[in-house]
Amino acid sequence: MPIYDVTGIGNAIVDVLAPCDEQFLTDYKIEKGAMTLIDENRAQELYKAMKNVTEVSGGSCANTMAGLASFGGKGAYIGVVAADQLGDIFDHDMSALGLTYNTSRYLGSKETARCYVFITPDGERSMNTFLGACTELAVEHVDHILISNSAVTHMEGYLFDKDPAKEAYFLAGKIAHEAEREISLALSDSFCVERHRKDFQELVKGSVDILFGNERELQALYETDSVDEAMRIAGQTCKIVVSTRGADGVAIIFNGEEIFVPAPKVDRLVDSTGAGDQLAAGFLYGYTHGMSPEASGLLGVKAAAEVITHIGPRPLMQYKDFLQE
Protein backbone atom coordinates (compact mmCIF):
# COMPACT_ATOMS: atom_id res chain seq x y z
CA MET A 1 0.00 0.00 0.00
CA PRO A 2 1.37 3.42 -0.89
CA ILE A 3 1.76 5.85 2.01
CA TYR A 4 0.75 8.87 -0.06
CA ASP A 5 -2.10 9.22 -2.50
CA VAL A 6 -0.26 11.79 -4.57
CA THR A 7 3.16 13.43 -4.58
CA GLY A 8 3.26 16.60 -6.63
CA ILE A 9 6.23 18.13 -8.42
CA GLY A 10 5.91 21.71 -9.58
CA ASN A 11 6.89 25.35 -9.62
CA ALA A 12 6.61 26.64 -6.06
CA ILE A 13 5.10 30.07 -6.60
CA VAL A 14 3.42 32.82 -4.63
CA ASP A 15 0.58 34.41 -6.62
CA VAL A 16 0.25 38.17 -6.68
CA LEU A 17 -3.36 38.77 -7.76
CA ALA A 18 -4.94 42.01 -8.92
CA PRO A 19 -8.12 42.95 -10.75
CA CYS A 20 -7.64 44.95 -13.95
CA ASP A 21 -9.61 46.00 -17.03
CA GLU A 22 -9.09 44.94 -20.66
CA GLN A 23 -7.33 48.21 -21.43
CA PHE A 24 -4.66 47.39 -18.84
CA LEU A 25 -3.82 44.15 -20.69
CA THR A 26 -3.52 46.11 -23.94
CA ASP A 27 -1.45 48.91 -22.40
CA TYR A 28 1.02 46.50 -20.83
CA LYS A 29 0.99 44.04 -23.74
CA ILE A 30 -0.13 41.14 -21.55
CA GLU A 31 -1.33 38.09 -23.47
CA LYS A 32 -4.84 37.35 -22.27
CA GLY A 33 -5.45 33.91 -20.79
CA ALA A 34 -1.86 32.75 -21.21
CA MET A 35 1.02 32.16 -18.82
CA THR A 36 3.99 34.21 -19.96
CA LEU A 37 7.45 33.92 -18.44
CA ILE A 38 8.99 37.25 -17.52
CA ASP A 39 12.36 38.47 -16.31
CA GLU A 40 13.05 40.54 -13.22
CA ASN A 41 12.83 43.92 -14.98
CA ARG A 42 9.46 43.13 -16.49
CA ALA A 43 8.33 41.76 -13.13
CA GLN A 44 9.17 45.07 -11.51
CA GLU A 45 7.45 47.06 -14.24
CA LEU A 46 4.22 45.06 -13.96
CA TYR A 47 4.22 44.99 -10.17
CA LYS A 48 4.55 48.77 -10.10
CA ALA A 49 1.39 49.08 -12.19
CA MET A 50 -0.75 46.68 -10.10
CA LYS A 51 -3.29 47.99 -7.59
CA ASN A 52 -5.44 46.26 -4.95
CA VAL A 53 -3.01 43.39 -4.72
CA THR A 54 -3.47 40.18 -2.76
CA GLU A 55 -0.78 37.59 -2.15
CA VAL A 56 -1.61 33.88 -1.86
CA SER A 57 0.37 30.72 -2.35
CA GLY A 58 -0.08 29.33 -5.82
CA GLY A 59 1.71 27.19 -8.36
CA SER A 60 -0.37 24.87 -10.51
CA CYS A 61 0.67 21.55 -8.99
CA ALA A 62 0.79 23.01 -5.46
CA ASN A 63 -2.81 24.18 -5.95
CA THR A 64 -3.74 20.65 -6.98
CA MET A 65 -2.12 19.32 -3.83
CA ALA A 66 -4.06 21.85 -1.74
CA GLY A 67 -7.25 20.56 -3.35
CA LEU A 68 -6.27 16.94 -2.73
CA ALA A 69 -5.67 17.77 0.95
CA SER A 70 -9.06 19.50 1.08
CA PHE A 71 -10.68 16.24 -0.08
CA GLY A 72 -8.89 14.50 2.79
CA GLY A 73 -6.21 12.97 0.58
CA LYS A 74 -2.67 12.33 1.78
CA GLY A 75 -0.11 14.21 -0.25
CA ALA A 76 3.48 15.36 -0.53
CA TYR A 77 5.04 18.10 -2.60
CA ILE A 78 8.39 18.78 -4.25
CA GLY A 79 9.23 22.31 -5.37
CA VAL A 80 11.93 24.89 -4.69
CA VAL A 81 11.52 28.18 -2.82
CA ALA A 82 14.21 30.52 -1.55
CA ALA A 83 15.07 31.18 2.09
CA ASP A 84 12.97 34.35 2.16
CA GLN A 85 9.60 35.54 3.50
CA LEU A 86 7.66 34.50 0.40
CA GLY A 87 9.28 31.09 0.73
CA ASP A 88 8.15 31.01 4.36
CA ILE A 89 4.59 31.81 3.28
CA PHE A 90 4.59 29.07 0.62
CA ASP A 91 6.09 26.56 3.06
CA HIS A 92 3.58 27.47 5.77
CA ASP A 93 0.63 27.10 3.46
CA MET A 94 1.68 23.61 2.33
CA SER A 95 2.37 22.43 5.88
CA ALA A 96 -0.86 23.95 7.22
CA LEU A 97 -2.75 21.75 4.75
CA GLY A 98 -1.14 18.65 6.21
CA LEU A 99 1.02 18.08 3.13
CA THR A 100 4.54 16.72 3.46
CA TYR A 101 6.85 19.38 2.07
CA ASN A 102 10.54 18.90 2.75
CA THR A 103 12.31 20.23 -0.35
CA SER A 104 15.52 21.98 0.72
CA ARG A 105 15.44 25.76 0.41
CA TYR A 106 17.51 27.38 -2.31
CA LEU A 107 20.12 29.56 -0.62
CA GLY A 108 21.41 31.67 -3.53
CA SER A 109 20.48 35.14 -4.67
CA LYS A 110 17.25 34.34 -6.57
CA GLU A 111 14.02 35.11 -4.72
CA THR A 112 11.00 32.84 -4.38
CA ALA A 113 9.01 32.76 -7.62
CA ARG A 114 5.94 34.86 -8.08
CA CYS A 115 3.15 34.85 -10.59
CA TYR A 116 1.44 38.15 -11.34
CA VAL A 117 -2.18 37.25 -12.05
CA PHE A 118 -4.31 39.86 -13.81
CA ILE A 119 -8.02 39.18 -13.41
CA THR A 120 -10.31 40.86 -15.95
CA PRO A 121 -14.03 41.46 -15.26
CA ASP A 122 -14.91 38.31 -17.28
CA GLY A 123 -13.07 36.20 -14.66
CA GLU A 124 -10.28 35.26 -17.11
CA ARG A 125 -6.78 35.31 -15.69
CA SER A 126 -3.64 36.33 -17.54
CA MET A 127 -0.46 35.26 -15.83
CA ASN A 128 3.08 36.61 -15.94
CA THR A 129 5.53 34.47 -14.03
CA PHE A 130 8.93 35.35 -12.70
CA LEU A 131 10.41 31.94 -11.93
CA GLY A 132 13.18 32.96 -9.52
CA ALA A 133 14.23 30.09 -7.27
CA CYS A 134 11.88 27.65 -9.08
CA THR A 135 14.36 27.26 -11.88
CA GLU A 136 16.71 25.45 -9.51
CA LEU A 137 14.55 22.32 -9.41
CA ALA A 138 16.65 19.42 -10.68
CA VAL A 139 17.25 15.70 -10.28
CA GLU A 140 18.67 16.10 -6.76
CA HIS A 141 15.25 17.24 -5.56
CA VAL A 142 13.48 14.15 -6.86
CA ASP A 143 12.76 12.32 -3.62
CA HIS A 144 12.92 8.56 -4.26
CA ILE A 145 11.14 7.71 -1.01
CA LEU A 146 8.19 10.03 -1.62
CA ILE A 147 7.69 8.98 -5.22
CA SER A 148 8.03 5.25 -4.66
CA ASN A 149 5.55 5.50 -1.79
CA SER A 150 2.92 7.49 -3.66
CA ALA A 151 0.13 5.91 -5.68
CA VAL A 152 0.49 8.71 -8.22
CA THR A 153 3.17 11.33 -8.80
CA HIS A 154 1.59 14.39 -10.39
CA MET A 155 3.67 16.84 -12.42
CA GLU A 156 2.90 20.16 -14.10
CA GLY A 157 3.95 21.00 -17.64
CA TYR A 158 5.15 24.47 -16.70
CA LEU A 159 8.36 23.01 -15.27
CA PHE A 160 9.35 21.97 -18.81
CA ASP A 161 10.54 25.51 -19.44
CA LYS A 162 13.82 24.58 -17.74
CA ASP A 163 16.06 21.70 -18.81
CA PRO A 164 17.15 20.53 -15.35
CA ALA A 165 13.47 20.11 -14.42
CA LYS A 166 12.85 18.03 -17.56
CA GLU A 167 15.52 15.63 -16.42
CA ALA A 168 13.90 15.54 -13.01
CA TYR A 169 10.57 14.52 -14.59
CA PHE A 170 12.07 11.67 -16.56
CA LEU A 171 13.80 10.48 -13.40
CA ALA A 172 10.55 10.70 -11.42
CA GLY A 173 8.86 8.60 -14.09
CA LYS A 174 11.57 5.97 -13.82
CA ILE A 175 11.35 5.80 -10.03
CA ALA A 176 7.56 5.64 -10.03
CA HIS A 177 7.34 2.85 -12.57
CA GLU A 178 10.08 0.80 -10.94
CA ALA A 179 8.01 0.95 -7.75
CA GLU A 180 4.86 0.05 -9.74
CA ARG A 181 3.38 3.48 -9.13
CA GLU A 182 1.86 5.86 -11.67
CA ILE A 183 2.66 9.24 -13.19
CA SER A 184 0.18 11.96 -13.92
CA LEU A 185 0.92 15.09 -15.97
CA ALA A 186 -0.96 18.36 -16.42
CA LEU A 187 0.01 19.98 -19.73
CA SER A 188 -0.51 23.41 -18.10
CA ASP A 189 -0.41 25.76 -21.08
CA SER A 190 -0.63 25.39 -24.85
CA PHE A 191 2.22 27.82 -25.45
CA CYS A 192 4.45 25.89 -23.06
CA VAL A 193 3.51 22.70 -24.92
CA GLU A 194 4.45 24.35 -28.21
CA ARG A 195 7.79 25.51 -26.81
CA HIS A 196 8.68 21.93 -25.82
CA ARG A 197 6.49 19.72 -28.00
CA LYS A 198 9.02 16.98 -28.69
CA ASP A 199 10.03 16.57 -25.06
CA PHE A 200 6.38 16.55 -23.99
CA GLN A 201 5.58 13.86 -26.55
CA GLU A 202 8.48 11.76 -25.33
CA LEU A 203 7.45 12.15 -21.67
CA VAL A 204 3.78 11.40 -22.37
CA LYS A 205 4.65 8.34 -24.46
CA GLY A 206 7.23 6.88 -22.11
CA SER A 207 6.25 7.98 -18.63
CA VAL A 208 2.71 9.29 -18.27
CA ASP A 209 -0.21 7.15 -17.12
CA ILE A 210 -2.75 9.93 -16.58
CA LEU A 211 -2.73 12.99 -18.82
CA PHE A 212 -4.63 16.23 -18.13
CA GLY A 213 -5.04 18.95 -20.72
CA ASN A 214 -7.57 21.37 -22.11
CA GLU A 215 -8.48 21.29 -25.81
CA ARG A 216 -5.81 23.75 -26.94
CA GLU A 217 -3.09 21.99 -24.95
CA LEU A 218 -3.93 18.55 -26.32
CA GLN A 219 -4.16 19.92 -29.87
CA ALA A 220 -0.79 21.64 -29.44
CA LEU A 221 0.79 18.43 -28.21
CA TYR A 222 0.07 16.59 -31.46
CA GLU A 223 -0.22 19.55 -33.84
CA THR A 224 -3.78 18.71 -34.73
CA ASP A 225 -7.00 20.75 -34.96
CA SER A 226 -8.99 17.82 -33.60
CA VAL A 227 -9.06 17.29 -29.86
CA ASP A 228 -10.60 13.83 -30.44
CA GLU A 229 -7.62 12.92 -32.58
CA ALA A 230 -5.25 14.23 -29.91
CA MET A 231 -7.03 12.26 -27.18
CA ARG A 232 -6.92 9.12 -29.35
CA ILE A 233 -3.15 9.45 -29.85
CA ALA A 234 -2.51 10.11 -26.16
CA GLY A 235 -4.83 7.24 -25.25
CA GLN A 236 -2.62 4.79 -27.19
CA THR A 237 0.05 5.04 -24.49
CA CYS A 238 -1.70 6.67 -21.49
CA LYS A 239 -4.11 4.71 -19.31
CA ILE A 240 -6.31 7.77 -18.82
CA VAL A 241 -6.65 11.04 -20.74
CA VAL A 242 -8.66 13.81 -19.10
CA SER A 243 -9.62 16.67 -21.39
CA THR A 244 -11.12 19.69 -19.67
CA ARG A 245 -13.83 21.58 -21.57
CA GLY A 246 -14.31 24.67 -19.42
CA ALA A 247 -17.94 25.36 -18.48
CA ASP A 248 -19.10 22.23 -20.35
CA GLY A 249 -17.29 19.72 -18.18
CA VAL A 250 -14.69 17.09 -18.85
CA ALA A 251 -14.11 14.34 -21.43
CA ILE A 252 -12.24 11.26 -20.25
CA ILE A 253 -10.69 8.40 -22.22
CA PHE A 254 -10.23 5.32 -20.06
CA ASN A 255 -9.20 2.00 -21.57
CA GLY A 256 -10.13 3.32 -25.00
CA GLU A 257 -13.65 4.27 -23.93
CA GLU A 258 -14.80 7.90 -23.84
CA ILE A 259 -16.84 9.25 -20.93
CA PHE A 260 -18.24 12.76 -20.58
CA VAL A 261 -18.92 14.40 -17.22
CA PRO A 262 -20.84 17.69 -17.40
CA ALA A 263 -19.85 20.54 -15.08
CA PRO A 264 -22.26 22.02 -12.55
CA LYS A 265 -23.64 25.44 -13.44
CA VAL A 266 -21.75 28.32 -11.84
CA ASP A 267 -23.79 31.44 -11.07
CA ARG A 268 -20.95 33.91 -11.04
CA LEU A 269 -17.47 33.39 -12.43
CA VAL A 270 -15.14 35.55 -10.34
CA ASP A 271 -11.64 34.28 -11.08
CA SER A 272 -10.82 31.24 -13.17
CA THR A 273 -7.40 30.84 -11.54
CA GLY A 274 -6.96 27.27 -10.33
CA ALA A 275 -9.86 25.71 -12.26
CA GLY A 276 -7.67 23.16 -14.07
CA ASP A 277 -5.63 22.56 -10.93
CA GLN A 278 -8.69 21.70 -8.85
CA LEU A 279 -10.11 19.56 -11.64
CA ALA A 280 -6.97 17.46 -11.37
CA ALA A 281 -7.23 17.45 -7.57
CA GLY A 282 -10.74 16.02 -7.60
CA PHE A 283 -9.94 13.49 -10.28
CA LEU A 284 -6.77 12.28 -8.59
CA TYR A 285 -8.46 12.04 -5.21
CA GLY A 286 -11.20 9.88 -6.67
CA TYR A 287 -8.80 7.80 -8.74
CA THR A 288 -6.45 7.07 -5.83
CA HIS A 289 -9.47 6.07 -3.72
CA GLY A 290 -10.69 3.41 -6.12
CA MET A 291 -13.48 5.41 -7.73
CA SER A 292 -14.52 5.06 -11.37
CA PRO A 293 -13.22 7.62 -13.91
CA GLU A 294 -16.76 9.02 -14.06
CA ALA A 295 -17.03 9.47 -10.28
CA SER A 296 -13.50 10.87 -10.19
CA GLY A 297 -14.35 13.31 -12.98
CA LEU A 298 -17.42 14.42 -11.04
CA LEU A 299 -15.29 15.30 -8.02
CA GLY A 300 -13.01 17.21 -10.39
CA VAL A 301 -15.72 19.35 -11.96
CA LYS A 302 -17.22 20.09 -8.54
CA ALA A 303 -13.89 21.27 -7.17
CA ALA A 304 -13.23 23.36 -10.29
CA ALA A 305 -16.69 24.91 -10.01
CA GLU A 306 -15.97 25.95 -6.42
CA VAL A 307 -12.60 27.55 -7.03
CA ILE A 308 -13.81 29.86 -9.81
CA THR A 309 -16.44 31.47 -7.57
CA HIS A 310 -13.82 33.35 -5.57
CA ILE A 311 -10.47 35.10 -5.89
CA GLY A 312 -7.54 32.71 -5.46
CA PRO A 313 -6.50 29.31 -6.82
CA ARG A 314 -7.12 27.15 -3.77
CA PRO A 315 -10.29 25.86 -2.07
CA LEU A 316 -12.10 28.09 0.41
CA MET A 317 -14.29 25.19 1.52
CA GLN A 318 -13.62 21.62 2.59
CA TYR A 319 -13.83 19.54 -0.58
CA LYS A 320 -14.40 16.47 1.55
CA ASP A 321 -18.01 17.76 1.87
CA PHE A 322 -18.43 16.77 -1.80
CA LEU A 323 -17.79 13.16 -0.85
CA GLN A 324 -21.05 12.97 1.11
CA GLU A 325 -23.16 14.15 -1.82
Added chain:
Amino acid sequence: MPIYDVTGIGNAIVDVLAPCDEQFLTDYKIEKGAMTLIDENRAQELYKAMKNVTEVSGGSCANTMAGLASFGGKGAYIGVVAADQLGDIFDHDMSALGLTYNTSRYLGSKETARCYVFITPDGERSMNTFLGACTELAVEHVDHILISNSAVTHMEGYLFDKDPAKEAYFLAGKIAHEAEREISLALSDSFCVERHRKDFQELVKGSVDILFGNERELQALYETDSVDEAMRIAGQTCKIVVSTRGADGVAIIFNGEEIFVPAPKVDRLVDSTGAGDQLAAGFLYGYTHGMSPEASGLLGVKAAAEVITHIGPRPLMQYKDFLQE
Protein backbone atom coordinates in the same frame (compact mmCIF):
# COMPACT_ATOMS: atom_id res chain seq x y z
CA MET B 1 -3.66 75.76 0.39
CA PRO B 2 -2.41 72.46 1.82
CA ILE B 3 -0.76 70.13 -0.69
CA TYR B 4 -2.19 66.98 0.87
CA ASP B 5 -5.73 66.33 2.07
CA VAL B 6 -4.54 63.89 4.71
CA THR B 7 -1.25 62.56 6.03
CA GLY B 8 -1.66 59.35 8.02
CA ILE B 9 0.57 58.08 10.80
CA GLY B 10 0.16 54.45 11.82
CA ASN B 11 1.39 50.93 12.26
CA ALA B 12 2.59 49.69 8.87
CA ILE B 13 1.31 46.13 8.86
CA VAL B 14 0.75 43.27 6.45
CA ASP B 15 -2.46 41.40 7.26
CA VAL B 16 -2.46 37.62 7.25
CA LEU B 17 -6.12 36.68 6.89
CA ALA B 18 -7.73 33.29 7.44
CA PRO B 19 -11.26 32.05 7.94
CA CYS B 20 -11.84 30.03 11.14
CA ASP B 21 -14.72 28.74 13.24
CA GLU B 22 -15.69 29.78 16.77
CA GLN B 23 -14.06 26.66 18.20
CA PHE B 24 -10.71 27.77 16.81
CA LEU B 25 -10.90 31.03 18.77
CA THR B 26 -11.67 29.04 21.92
CA ASP B 27 -8.94 26.47 21.33
CA TYR B 28 -6.31 29.13 20.75
CA LYS B 29 -7.64 31.51 23.43
CA ILE B 30 -8.11 34.34 20.92
CA GLU B 31 -10.22 37.23 22.22
CA LYS B 32 -13.07 37.67 19.76
CA GLY B 33 -13.40 41.08 18.13
CA ALA B 34 -10.34 42.53 19.84
CA MET B 35 -6.84 43.44 18.71
CA THR B 36 -4.34 41.63 20.89
CA LEU B 37 -0.61 42.26 20.79
CA ILE B 38 1.46 39.10 20.57
CA ASP B 39 5.14 38.22 20.73
CA GLU B 40 7.13 36.29 18.16
CA ASN B 41 6.55 32.87 19.75
CA ARG B 42 2.81 33.34 19.88
CA ALA B 43 2.90 34.66 16.31
CA GLN B 44 4.59 31.46 15.19
CA GLU B 45 2.14 29.27 17.11
CA LEU B 46 -0.89 30.98 15.59
CA TYR B 47 0.52 31.12 12.08
CA LYS B 48 1.19 27.38 12.20
CA ALA B 49 -2.47 26.76 12.96
CA MET B 50 -3.88 28.98 10.17
CA LYS B 51 -5.17 27.51 6.92
CA ASN B 52 -6.32 29.10 3.64
CA VAL B 53 -4.24 32.17 4.30
CA THR B 54 -4.24 35.36 2.24
CA GLU B 55 -1.75 38.20 2.65
CA VAL B 56 -2.75 41.81 2.00
CA SER B 57 -1.41 45.14 3.14
CA GLY B 58 -3.25 46.41 6.18
CA GLY B 59 -2.74 48.64 9.20
CA SER B 60 -5.69 50.73 10.35
CA CYS B 61 -4.45 54.14 9.28
CA ALA B 62 -2.88 52.81 6.09
CA ASN B 63 -6.28 51.30 5.19
CA THR B 64 -7.86 54.70 5.75
CA MET B 65 -5.30 56.25 3.43
CA ALA B 66 -6.07 53.60 0.79
CA GLY B 67 -9.74 54.56 1.08
CA LEU B 68 -8.93 58.25 0.81
CA ALA B 69 -6.93 57.57 -2.36
CA SER B 70 -9.84 55.53 -3.73
CA PHE B 71 -12.08 58.61 -3.30
CA GLY B 72 -9.49 60.56 -5.32
CA GLY B 73 -8.00 62.28 -2.27
CA LYS B 74 -4.36 63.26 -2.06
CA GLY B 75 -2.59 61.57 0.81
CA ALA B 76 0.73 60.75 2.42
CA TYR B 77 1.65 58.12 4.97
CA ILE B 78 4.19 57.72 7.76
CA GLY B 79 4.86 54.23 9.16
CA VAL B 80 7.83 51.92 9.58
CA VAL B 81 8.47 48.66 7.74
CA ALA B 82 11.65 46.59 7.60
CA ALA B 83 13.87 46.11 4.58
CA ASP B 84 12.25 42.75 3.76
CA GLN B 85 9.75 41.28 1.27
CA LEU B 86 6.71 42.08 3.38
CA GLY B 87 8.01 45.63 3.65
CA ASP B 88 8.33 45.68 -0.14
CA ILE B 89 4.72 44.56 -0.47
CA PHE B 90 3.47 47.22 1.95
CA ASP B 91 5.53 49.90 0.22
CA HIS B 92 4.33 48.83 -3.22
CA ASP B 93 0.69 48.88 -2.19
CA MET B 94 0.91 52.43 -0.80
CA SER B 95 2.77 53.74 -3.85
CA ALA B 96 0.43 51.97 -6.29
CA LEU B 97 -2.44 53.93 -4.74
CA GLY B 98 -0.68 57.19 -5.52
CA LEU B 99 0.09 57.90 -1.87
CA THR B 100 3.34 59.58 -0.86
CA TYR B 101 5.20 57.10 1.32
CA ASN B 102 8.81 57.92 2.08
CA THR B 103 9.41 56.70 5.63
CA SER B 104 12.92 55.26 5.87
CA ARG B 105 13.06 51.49 6.18
CA TYR B 106 14.10 50.01 9.51
CA LEU B 107 17.35 48.11 8.96
CA GLY B 108 17.65 46.06 12.17
CA SER B 109 16.67 42.48 12.91
CA LYS B 110 12.92 42.95 13.46
CA GLU B 111 10.70 41.95 10.54
CA THR B 112 7.84 43.95 9.05
CA ALA B 113 4.79 43.80 11.30
CA ARG B 114 1.96 41.41 10.61
CA CYS B 115 -1.54 41.11 11.91
CA TYR B 116 -3.12 37.66 12.01
CA VAL B 117 -6.79 38.22 11.30
CA PHE B 118 -9.18 35.39 12.16
CA ILE B 119 -12.52 35.74 10.39
CA THR B 120 -15.44 33.81 11.90
CA PRO B 121 -18.56 32.91 9.87
CA ASP B 122 -20.41 35.93 11.36
CA GLY B 123 -17.92 38.25 9.60
CA GLU B 124 -16.33 39.36 12.89
CA ARG B 125 -12.56 39.67 12.90
CA SER B 126 -10.28 38.89 15.82
CA MET B 127 -6.80 40.29 15.41
CA ASN B 128 -3.48 39.25 16.85
CA THR B 129 -0.69 41.65 15.98
CA PHE B 130 3.04 41.10 16.03
CA LEU B 131 4.38 44.64 15.81
CA GLY B 132 7.94 43.92 14.66
CA ALA B 133 9.49 46.92 12.90
CA CYS B 134 6.41 49.10 13.67
CA THR B 135 7.62 49.65 17.20
CA GLU B 136 10.51 51.69 15.84
CA LEU B 137 8.26 54.63 14.89
CA ALA B 138 9.46 57.68 16.83
CA VAL B 139 9.82 61.46 16.64
CA GLU B 140 12.48 61.25 13.93
CA HIS B 141 9.87 59.83 11.52
CA VAL B 142 7.47 62.73 12.02
CA ASP B 143 7.86 64.57 8.73
CA HIS B 144 7.42 68.32 9.32
CA ILE B 145 6.92 69.07 5.65
CA LEU B 146 4.18 66.48 5.12
CA ILE B 147 2.26 67.40 8.26
CA SER B 148 2.46 71.16 7.83
CA ASN B 149 1.26 70.75 4.24
CA SER B 150 -1.69 68.47 5.00
CA ALA B 151 -5.16 69.75 5.82
CA VAL B 152 -5.50 66.93 8.34
CA THR B 153 -3.01 64.57 9.92
CA HIS B 154 -4.79 61.34 10.85
CA MET B 155 -3.40 59.05 13.54
CA GLU B 156 -4.45 55.63 14.83
CA GLY B 157 -4.74 54.82 18.54
CA TYR B 158 -2.95 51.49 18.16
CA LEU B 159 0.42 53.26 18.04
CA PHE B 160 -0.09 54.32 21.67
CA ASP B 161 1.09 50.88 22.75
CA LYS B 162 4.66 52.14 22.39
CA ASP B 163 6.06 55.19 24.18
CA PRO B 164 8.25 56.53 21.35
CA ALA B 165 5.16 56.64 19.12
CA LYS B 166 3.22 58.58 21.76
CA GLU B 167 5.90 61.24 21.70
CA ALA B 168 5.69 61.26 17.92
CA TYR B 169 1.92 61.91 18.12
CA PHE B 170 2.30 64.86 20.46
CA LEU B 171 4.98 66.28 18.15
CA ALA B 172 2.73 65.79 15.10
CA GLY B 173 -0.02 67.69 16.92
CA LYS B 174 2.33 70.56 17.66
CA ILE B 175 3.55 70.78 14.07
CA ALA B 176 0.03 70.60 12.63
CA HIS B 177 -1.38 73.31 14.86
CA GLU B 178 1.58 75.63 14.36
CA ALA B 179 0.86 75.37 10.64
CA GLU B 180 -2.86 75.92 11.28
CA ARG B 181 -3.68 72.38 10.19
CA GLU B 182 -5.82 69.85 12.02
CA ILE B 183 -5.33 66.53 13.77
CA SER B 184 -7.65 63.55 13.55
CA LEU B 185 -7.44 60.47 15.78
CA ALA B 186 -9.05 57.03 15.52
CA LEU B 187 -9.24 55.45 18.98
CA SER B 188 -8.77 52.01 17.30
CA ASP B 189 -9.61 49.60 20.15
CA SER B 190 -11.26 49.88 23.56
CA PHE B 191 -8.64 47.70 25.22
CA CYS B 192 -5.87 49.87 23.80
CA VAL B 193 -7.72 52.93 25.13
CA GLU B 194 -7.93 51.29 28.58
CA ARG B 195 -4.24 50.48 28.55
CA HIS B 196 -3.35 54.14 27.90
CA ARG B 197 -6.40 56.10 29.08
CA LYS B 198 -4.58 59.04 30.64
CA ASP B 199 -2.32 59.61 27.64
CA PHE B 200 -5.27 59.33 25.27
CA GLN B 201 -7.23 61.88 27.31
CA GLU B 202 -4.28 64.26 27.23
CA LEU B 203 -3.83 63.86 23.47
CA VAL B 204 -7.54 64.27 22.72
CA LYS B 205 -7.80 67.34 24.95
CA GLY B 206 -4.67 69.09 23.75
CA SER B 207 -4.17 67.99 20.16
CA VAL B 208 -7.18 66.35 18.50
CA ASP B 209 -9.64 68.25 16.30
CA ILE B 210 -11.53 65.27 14.89
CA LEU B 211 -12.05 62.16 17.02
CA PHE B 212 -13.26 58.79 15.71
CA GLY B 213 -14.36 55.98 18.00
CA ASN B 214 -17.00 53.32 18.35
CA GLU B 215 -19.23 53.24 21.43
CA ARG B 216 -16.98 51.02 23.52
CA GLU B 217 -13.88 53.04 22.67
CA LEU B 218 -15.48 56.37 23.58
CA GLN B 219 -16.90 54.90 26.80
CA ALA B 220 -13.48 53.49 27.69
CA LEU B 221 -11.85 56.86 27.10
CA TYR B 222 -13.90 58.56 29.82
CA GLU B 223 -14.80 55.53 31.97
CA THR B 224 -18.50 56.03 31.45
CA ASP B 225 -21.37 53.71 30.47
CA SER B 226 -22.95 56.45 28.41
CA VAL B 227 -21.67 57.06 24.91
CA ASP B 228 -23.60 60.36 24.83
CA GLU B 229 -21.76 61.51 27.93
CA ALA B 230 -18.45 60.46 26.36
CA MET B 231 -19.24 62.32 23.13
CA ARG B 232 -20.24 65.38 25.13
CA ILE B 233 -16.91 65.41 27.03
CA ALA B 234 -14.88 64.88 23.85
CA GLY B 235 -16.94 67.56 22.11
CA GLN B 236 -15.87 70.15 24.68
CA THR B 237 -12.36 70.20 23.20
CA CYS B 238 -12.69 68.50 19.79
CA LYS B 239 -14.27 70.29 16.84
CA ILE B 240 -15.84 67.05 15.60
CA VAL B 241 -16.58 63.72 17.29
CA VAL B 242 -17.55 60.81 15.07
CA SER B 243 -19.06 57.83 16.86
CA THR B 244 -19.52 54.72 14.74
CA ARG B 245 -22.54 52.55 15.51
CA GLY B 246 -21.91 49.48 13.38
CA ALA B 247 -24.84 48.50 11.15
CA ASP B 248 -26.90 51.47 12.41
CA GLY B 249 -24.64 54.18 11.03
CA VAL B 250 -22.72 56.99 12.61
CA ALA B 251 -23.41 59.74 15.16
CA ILE B 252 -21.52 63.02 14.75
CA ILE B 253 -21.10 65.95 17.10
CA PHE B 254 -20.15 69.11 15.23
CA ASN B 255 -20.09 72.49 16.98
CA GLY B 256 -22.11 71.03 19.83
CA GLU B 257 -24.86 69.76 17.52
CA GLU B 258 -25.55 66.05 17.05
CA ILE B 259 -26.21 64.59 13.61
CA PHE B 260 -27.06 60.97 12.81
CA VAL B 261 -26.27 59.35 9.47
CA PRO B 262 -27.82 55.91 8.96
CA ALA B 263 -25.76 53.19 7.23
CA PRO B 264 -26.89 51.56 3.98
CA LYS B 265 -28.16 48.00 4.34
CA VAL B 266 -25.57 45.33 3.61
CA ASP B 267 -26.88 42.06 2.16
CA ARG B 268 -24.04 39.86 3.25
CA LEU B 269 -21.38 40.68 5.83
CA VAL B 270 -18.24 38.78 4.79
CA ASP B 271 -15.42 40.34 6.78
CA SER B 272 -15.74 43.39 8.99
CA THR B 273 -11.99 44.14 8.77
CA GLY B 274 -11.46 47.74 7.74
CA ALA B 275 -15.02 49.01 8.41
CA GLY B 276 -13.92 51.70 10.88
CA ASP B 277 -10.90 52.54 8.73
CA GLN B 278 -13.01 53.17 5.62
CA LEU B 279 -15.59 55.12 7.65
CA ALA B 280 -12.77 57.49 8.57
CA ALA B 281 -11.58 57.56 4.93
CA GLY B 282 -14.97 58.67 3.63
CA PHE B 283 -15.47 61.21 6.38
CA LEU B 284 -12.02 62.74 5.99
CA TYR B 285 -12.33 62.89 2.21
CA GLY B 286 -15.61 64.78 2.52
CA TYR B 287 -14.36 67.01 5.32
CA THR B 288 -11.18 68.01 3.49
CA HIS B 289 -13.25 68.79 0.39
CA GLY B 290 -15.51 71.25 2.12
CA MET B 291 -18.52 68.98 2.58
CA SER B 292 -20.87 69.16 5.55
CA PRO B 293 -20.40 66.69 8.43
CA GLU B 294 -23.59 64.96 7.27
CA ALA B 295 -22.36 64.57 3.67
CA SER B 296 -18.94 63.48 4.94
CA GLY B 297 -20.55 60.92 7.23
CA LEU B 298 -22.57 59.59 4.30
CA LEU B 299 -19.37 58.97 2.31
CA GLY B 300 -18.00 57.22 5.38
CA VAL B 301 -20.88 54.81 5.85
CA LYS B 302 -20.92 54.01 2.11
CA ALA B 303 -17.21 53.16 2.12
CA ALA B 304 -17.60 51.07 5.30
CA ALA B 305 -20.54 49.22 3.75
CA GLU B 306 -18.43 48.34 0.71
CA VAL B 307 -15.39 47.03 2.57
CA ILE B 308 -17.35 44.54 4.71
CA THR B 309 -18.79 42.77 1.68
CA HIS B 310 -15.44 41.18 0.83
CA ILE B 311 -12.33 39.74 2.43
CA GLY B 312 -9.68 42.38 3.13
CA PRO B 313 -9.54 45.84 4.69
CA ARG B 314 -9.16 47.99 1.60
CA PRO B 315 -11.57 49.02 -1.19
CA LEU B 316 -12.11 46.70 -4.14
CA MET B 317 -13.99 49.41 -6.03
CA GLN B 318 -13.29 53.05 -6.81
CA TYR B 319 -14.86 55.04 -3.98
CA LYS B 320 -14.87 58.08 -6.22
CA ASP B 321 -17.96 56.49 -7.84
CA PHE B 322 -19.81 57.36 -4.60
CA LEU B 323 -19.20 61.04 -5.30
CA GLN B 324 -21.48 60.98 -8.34
CA GLU B 325 -24.43 59.57 -6.40
